Amino acid sequence: MPLGIDWEVRASGAPTNFVAGVINSRAGKHPQGGTPMPTLTGFGSLRTIKKERINAKITRRIVSGERGMLVWWSNKKGAHAQAHKHPHEQIFWILKGRMKFRLGNKTKLCKAGDVAVIPGGVEHEAWFPEDCEVIDVFTPPREDFLEGGPPPYMRE
Secondary structure (H helix, E strand, O other): EEOOOOEEOOOOEEEEOOOOEEEOOOOOOOOOOOOOOOEEEEEHHHHHHOOEEEEEEEEEEEEEEOOOOEEEEEEOOOEEEEEEOOEEEEEEEEEEEEEEEEEEEEEEEOOOOOOOEEEEOEEEEEOOOOOEEEEEEEOOOOOHHHHOOOHHHHOO
């Protein structure tokens, strides 16, 4: 479905400049009842991406391309992402608030502006002692996130 597509067109009729985006819906339904997340091509606004409720304390917005994915997490005080690992490389960036984060056997209290790179296959876990917003970047995209629904380590 188009999201404000606007092309500049040459006299020949061929497009010259892509200036907006297209959202492509993914087929199927998540076994836990989630709605499949769209992928985006071109420009968009993260604030206009629909929030997905993961549980009472966590929501996310997902923007995904073919080779990378960005996830904007909003976490309420007391939220917890249980210990887990996945084959994807993950980079996080704390936008606001604080997050206690365990990466392998090291734990750190992270604050706004902090970043970390989590190699694929390394166990990690997060606790939120206060409201916190985090951006995650995954490569390749997390197929389980694109299917929609809460990850097993975030279910209530």
